[in-house]
């Protein structure tokens with residue numbers, strides 16, 4: 001057991017630390033910086049379908065659904081294709097409108113999630129093209145799809161998904177870049193810039209992992225609180241959801257993720273001096289607005305833990321704790337900003353004495369409805 005954990009105390013921590021490698025493995029053979037090209041074997045036969053798609057529907061559950069939300073931003077931004085992100089369990093029973101011109105992307109680490117598989121079968125029966133993004137080779141979902149791309153994250157043992165999420169986002173980013181370039185919505189120059197930036201992500205994740213000790217100290221401060229709020233906007237909105245899910249899953253602390261601007265429509269009523277609020281406030285197009293949201297939390301004495309871009313001079317004056325991550329392009333930011341949130345939930349759970357790798361009531365793969 002301890003050999004399998006490679007010297008780490010838990011699989012989850014090992015898997016969090018494997019991310020520079022698993023992200024790189026998910027890009028290997030697909031992003032060739034020197035040659036200046038991108039390729040993804042799985043879409044080759046369906047390239048025209050992607051280029052002409054009227055709409056993409058993404059189906060998934062849990063953390064994979066959060067990767068799907070990131071993909072909605074990516075595909076709409078880079079490829080200008082309208083995207084709908086669906087909980088597989090809702091989609092399958094809703095009598096959804098699906099046509100032969102639709103592409104359905106199913107995202108699943110295990111490739112065995114019953115609801116996702118059923119959603120695929122439904123979409124297939126209506127003639128849609130199904131593209132799978134799975135981590136487990138030869139899994140049921142991988143076999144049920146028309147085409148797909150594997151995430152090469154390696155086996156994920158911890159029930160709370162970490163490296164599979166960043167691998168999914170990596171593959172979805174490559175997909176959006178390829179389709180966007182083919183559709184002419186992503187220029188050669190912008191594509192090149194993103195390729196360079198994506199290549200630097202493993203090193204940036206490595207740098208974010210150096211925050212581990214600092215985050216353990218923050219965890220010490222908050223380990224006994226009953227509630228947490230996570231806020232983010234734009235590309236960091238799905239990251240806020242994922243940060244809250246990680247905390248719930250393994251520490252059993254109630255946590256909610258919210259789009260920062262929606263806070264005023266409800267969650268703001270919960271904020272007082274006992275409420276920790278994790279705000280993901282990296283330097284991007286919504287930065288100024290997120291700073292105003294931080295002010296709103298501060299005015300109500302909420303305890304702010306902010307994830308910011310290195311060198312930020314504004315937020316440190318407002319937050320109780322600041323976690324600095326390396327600067328990256330806005331569209332790639334989830335790959336970096338999610339890392340400290342994974343570590344925060346891990347350390348809080350460990351300090352609370354929870355079974356981090358096998359949390360109560362949860363299963364790694366949910367093969368029943």
Ligand code: G6P
Pocket residue numbers: 061062063064107108109110111112113116159160161362363364365366
């Ligand atoms: C379970 C796991 C989650 C996972 C979800 C979807 O709830 O505990 O970590 O995100 O299923 O699983 P999948 O294998 O389809 O990605």
